[in-house]
Amino acid sequence: RKEVEQDPGPFNVPEGATVAFNCTYSNSASQSFFWYRQDCRKEPKLLMSVYSSGNEDGRFTAQLNRASQYISLLIRDSKLSDSATYLCVVNRGGGTSYGKLTFGQGTILTVHP
């Protein structure tokens, strides 16, 4: 079993749609959780951290359920520019300054007009 699992998609949605991505992780010792975005042939970039209380950044909402070892990302009012691969990322150490980042396979999102 992979340490971080995501549905690879692809998800094809129209502009304005709401789309949700899910991710599960196997190591209960994991301490930090993130969603990264990766555009085609580019490097991953941090989209947002994920906290147990849930957190929101504009149209993006992330949730963490430690008991179920489950992470989610919700994108509301999708834009064409949201088209990318979304990577679920887990870190055993506190924060991202140490300890390895473990990435999921990534979920491909395509937003069409």
Add this chain to the structure above:
Amino acid sequence: DAGVTQSPTHLIKTRGQQVTLRCSPKSGHDTVSWYQQALGQGPQFIFQYYEEEERQRGNFPDRFSGHQFPNYSSELNVNALLLGDSALYLCASSPVAQGGYTFGSGTRLTVV
């Protein structure tokens, strides 16, 4: 403020050859990590360097080795290249005390 710089951007090598990839971390960052990203997969952790020492290592063979210099820059060396080593190699730097990885744009290695 320059971000993470990697060189070269693209590289083609023959099976059995050796390759060295280079990374200059973001200003103020002293920790460097290397990742391998095969096509259609998420990045896989290779190893991390701090204070010129390998601090953590992922599940990669000894053919993969690295080095960190006093100015915090780093090299990734891969010996006896295999076709399966073809991938995007990403360098990420972070400040130990504060967290927050910054990724470079990567080196795309093709082994033929």
